[in-house]
Amino acid sequence: MSNTELNLYNKSKVLICDDDPTYLILMRDTLEAQGFEVIEAADGDTALIKYFTMQPDVILLDVEMPGLSGYEVCQQIRAHKSGKDVPILMVTGADDYKSILKSYEIGATDFLPKPIRWPMIAHRVRYMLRSRDALRELKDSQQKLKYLAYYDSLTGLANRESFNQHLEKFLLLAERSNHHVGVLFIDLDRFKRINDTLGHGFGDRVLQKVAKVLESNLRNSDLLARGSDEILTSEVARLGGDEFTVFLSQVDYIDDIAQVAQRIIQSLSKPIKIDQFEVTVTPSIGISVYPEDGLNVTNLMKNADVAMYHAKDQGRCCFKFYSDSLNCRARERLELEQELRKAIENNEFALHYQPQIDVSADKIVSVEALIRWHNPKHGFVSPAEFIPIAEETGLIIEIGEWVLKKACQQAKFWLDEYGSEYRVSVNLSSVQFKRGSLVGYIQKVLKETGLPANLLELELTESAIMTDVEENIIRLQQIKELGVGIAIDDFGTGYSSLSYLKKFPINTLKIDRSFITDIATSADDAAIVKAIIALAETLNLAVIAEGVETTGQLQILRGFNCSLIQGYLFSKPLNANDLEALLINESHLVTY
Template structure:
């Protein structure tokens, strides 16, 4: 069934007009009929009262003389009025009617109620009225009762209803015809506007306009609709212009981005100074060349070229002269290759590499190396000054010296160091047996310098726990070297070399600053204060500006100096003990904590130990490793703990790896522990996660007075 709200406005208007007309007519007719019926009822009451009075007057004498026949005759005079059903006269002396009249063909009806003076009684069929009858002397001698038939009233009601129904039907018909004729005046322009709306919606033609000539609200609606279409048309035109402009802008930007992408791609794979391929592009081309050579059973050669004493030129004449020299070297290297598929690249600094594809025999790579030496031996002119450089060249051959990029470059680099070791300004093929140790050391030193230059070092952290509370109290900062192939170089391989070459100084300074910066971050994510422990090397410790550099770093970072612990080995502090004491006092004055690392492995002097302004002793893991099984180690550890506590020093046990070791140290009141049992050295991000979800020693290792930790995550 169609709902009213879903009908068209035409039908809605028609139904509304018919409904209003019908309601008005029904209300009017009802009011009229009610008024007429009330009037008719009042007339019937008045007429019955009059007839009763007249009849009582005509029969009063007969009642007075007790002439029943005359009284009955007087009542029969009512036969002329067909509305009178029955009339009765009652005498005061008799309980039965004195005289009675009943309309013919009508059964004698019963009275509606008691006979009371001037009292009306109503029923569905009859109307009863009675009044007293007086004697000529005005004495009450009886009563007269008339019963009126109300059928006339009902006939009138039916007549009125029929008339009202007819009027309503005729009125509804006339209203329908009039509404049908007149509603078009309203609905026609609205329907026309609806049709125009559909056209605009489907055709998207906002140039269409409504042409309805009205000056009423519909006219206002049409004018508003036309104005809206005009605005939309203007907006559409503007949008079209903007779209065209945007498309053109996008096209222009796309072209610019393509150019920029080409430029960025070029920059990503080329050296900004010499425009030669860089390390990334060189590696990619070597990989492609290896794949091709493997499929075609060809030889490849990788040449590693380093300019001898280039740093001297940079330091003497400045970096501008050094950059100009590198550009000239790059151009000369390009002239030394005959094949277009060969690649000359600059790895960085004064290091260049050369890829020779389809080498018929290794000797051909040596010929190219000789051409390079000859080309670079010629002087370089710079500001009317002649500069001379010599190259050291290492050569590796695929597949003899390596089947991957890393091996070929590493071995070519090793060959280059062999060339330097044999007097420079020459070339050497890589050999695994000749001067292997020297080449490895030179290679490691070279890579160590590169690691410092290209920031390949990382600081890892091993957590330290309070053995009594189970709470993390800090971490030891440990340097790690991640090589370009993303492998970690063991510290034992590069720390001694860094010490020998002096590179430990810049490495140590970087580790110290990085660890302090990381410690500042810890304070924001962990509810307790944390210390960071950093090892000082022997070379760092004897620097003249050690105190100034540490003080400046603390000030720059706005760090609480008590959060920094400097670790010194026995072998570092015992020689020149008097000078060491002064330096340690100066460091303590700055507010830092001092600890002795690997205690027990050196040649400690207890007389000096008590004079050193230190805070902590760290028991070397070599003593912890075999407790509690080894009685000697147990005795040494307990003695160190007791001695340290007597000197009011804290004790840290390193290398704790078993629960038994943990319980032993706890039972002998060791203060702090660290080791693989609680956590290996880990990157900063992993240590952050540990701080957010700290290890609960009491739950993990089951002893009652290690309290659970809570950390804000």
Template sequence: MNEKISKLHVDELFTQLKDAVIMMVDDEPLLMELLQAFLEEEGYKNFIAVEDSRKAMEILDTKRPDILLLDLNMPHVDGFDILEAVRKLKMMQKIPVIVLTSSSDGATKLKALELGATDFLSKPVDSSELALRLRNTLMVKAYQDQLTYYDALTHLPNRQLFLDRLEWSLKKTRRDHERMALLNIGLDKFKQVNDSLGPRTGDEILTEVSMRLIESVRESDLVSRLGIDDLWRQLARLGGDEFSILLPQVAQDDSAAFVAERIQHALAQPFVVDGEEIYISASIGIALYPNDGTESDVLMQNAGAATAYAKQQGVNSYAFYSKEINELSKKRLSIEAALRRAVENNEFVLHYQPKIDLHAGKVTGCEALIRWNSPEMGMVPPFEFISIAEESGLIVPIGTWVIEEACRQQVDWRQQGIGDLMVAVNVAGPQFKMANLQHVIESAINDSGIDPRYLRLEITEGMMMGGEDSLIKKLNDIKALGPSFSIDDFGTGYSSLSYLKRFPIDELKIDRSFIIDVPGVRDDAAIVKAIIAMAQSLELSVVAEGVEELSQLEFLKSLHCDVIQGFYFSKPLPAEDFAAFVLAGGELDALHKS
């Protein structure tokens, strides 16, 4: 694969030497004809000849050549002035300039060098010397461009080169009164795959993604539909799992949608790494010029906002930017800023949902669930801020506080005479990946004085993907401190019997999506029955969450499910209300109903 990637990008993505656009500015048209004739014999084929030096800068800006052959002594505007103007413009600073000069004095050459000349070619021009200097200069440019403007992993253009192309395309689009589209492509849940399977697998997937993106936008029907022969050259990797593609000359919105759909189709087939099939999808945001912005930074921002919106709608979707999306984007930024203040001001509280042991007929524990008591927004439920906390990295300090507070509260209940109750705490993916998680848990245990046997840590199946040996060691090291582990949302991820046998897990929590329609929906009922039977055979306790109806409770009791959690018994409660619920024995009444 790597050899294929290298050959493809060296031969096609990097400007091939013979395909270089060579611009010549000289007031001697006969000389330029001779130079072009010789270079055509050498295999070069793209030339721009400018006899009137007054037009040089306009043509440079429009055509963007790969190299400039520049005469110094010309009427109207001499080569020194052109060279100085070129080097002052950010978008032209890297264009190599070979100066054509009949002057041999050192002062002339020194001045040209000071103004940014790359090389010199003496008049009358020696054809062999011209071929060598041109080849060497283009080779150096290609090497420097590769280091500066191309992503080292995928060999796609990087953010810097893409922004440069975007600026240039915007100028051309304005001048020609055309429309264009910008697509921002974000891979869905790639971080989860990268964290679970490791960076090597992540890199292989990103490399293959780049290949598929290239092929998807090079296919003949797509190119012919948009009328752009080198559309695939407008593709870039902006960083991480984020890609972008620029679509110039887009007259209709459906052309951008067509490209988005083709990209999603290209990514639909499984990625095979080390014999394992991995599925990756993409959420795509689309911003249109001039409707959604006339400047590059605005278009980039709006395309990114549309991608974020598409991700919220579910995986493998695309969305056009709109004012409503802009408002949502601003709201997310506002929530992130408020979250940072909330961490500093300790604005979070925990509510506790009772967990009823069906065998003992009483509350034996609870799940600690975070709430945000915002001064501006009131009590904010977790679904409105957890995803933002994870994306911003704030989930790590928030998760640390949750563990510490849950341990402290468990001890407080014990001191109130309620007894030792098992308190379960969700551990988010980024928090679980922390190198110091063991230290965080140990400190929480020591500072609170909790008996660690009554602390249960809930992790998801996705966290168990990849690097089994290191994960098993991490789990065992934490278990040595006393806590136990539960797999949350079981049945929705990637677990297998081999995982359950090898990992030091104590409990399975059946995801509420399987509980909602039991016992009426046969498939869900069969899944729940199978999970409970499997857990019992592995000597794991099993929790059913999301129980809301008597029929669900009776069905689970008939299968000898161990623990029930859900609104049928109680919603999550503040600490004081939870204590009152336990002391009042309300759960026994609920059980007697069944």
């Protein structure tokens, strides 16, 4: 052993444990003379305490001791995660082969027979320290080899082998759980020009930035949040060069894959600044979907690659599904999203109003504001089609604010023009409701339009208010303190807890139309409606029946003492001018 190695192990801590005081003194003197720091223990219990508190580099244990034996001390140290590779030397009798064998069985590093040749102890300790370091280097090398086998050294992303293994595992899970799996093959457009003009070193730094953007997109994806924390639900890999792949597992809707692909395109297409240079790279993405486009890794990867080249042929900086039908569907959704972004600016939205009738007084008491979209290209677009897109993209915030202000302006006009106090009901999406600025915006709109707060009612679904219940109760109370009414829309279809329902500061329950449709033919639906009306009466809440279309439905509701009605039996949603005519002359209402 060289002087350098001798110096390397000086000051190493050695724990010696022996119940013979003479041996302890001789061991201490011998080891300290060689530059080691010695820790003494006269029994096994003390040895354990000093190991865990002082973390020695080497341990010398006598086999036979009162209390805990050397074997038991060795076993307990090895059972701890910090004691997996600490060198342990067992001191045994010279001819005690049974003790020697047992020492190795329980994890001892080596043995030292008695009587001890004292000059050899320091050499044995250094040898064990060197062996420990060699073992650690070997483990580090193995880990590095494993890393290189499964990860890309430039970007730190998974490589092809790792990606294929994970994808294969999730194809098996998808088969059992009946989910889709999406495979995205990503190629950077004209990346060669970056390498050619700025050099491969610069190109490598761009690839590292691209890798981080891809990882960020997957972490922030709402789609991926549905997966368990313990189960990988997506992976991004670099196949080599400027080619990357992504898989998305546990996919319920194909549209989710298109959303992630579009998000990746938008993120990667932003300029990348490195040093004094700013470059732009755009991706072409091909998508294959399990099981439609393949049942195994090979076919899915091949078809995603084919789709990627199709994306390049179509002008680059876009995504294409391998399946033509999915391409068409994704294209239509993307086009609708783009049109939706321009709808407010182009004044394409309008509000229609559906009357809510008090049949006991035979008069209109309120109206529900309902948004309508007439797009020059697509014509009338159903709210059922564009509202989910608006919520997914965040456009619902701007659209919802427009609806609220427009409805309040209209209600104030009717109040000033005709002197009639018709309350206007406005639907709030769960996205709007969660915004901290909501209460302030409502207050602002009421002030700007001059509408009395009692002539505004906000409608929320059960699912919107039943998440973060305690926080929502506070927000609802703040809204109610403004003087604004609160209604639970589509009541009966969500998951309201009755214990919480009585805590919510609400005014109205609106019975979902699905219960009204078959109320005349279904005893179950009739019983549910009757129970909701009784519940509302107990809680001192108003109740409105939605979707009333026949006189039979109306007669049953009247029998249940429900007088507030909304539906085509009285009027469909009307534009403001047509509704004004109805408001001016309510004799057109028919009393049944």
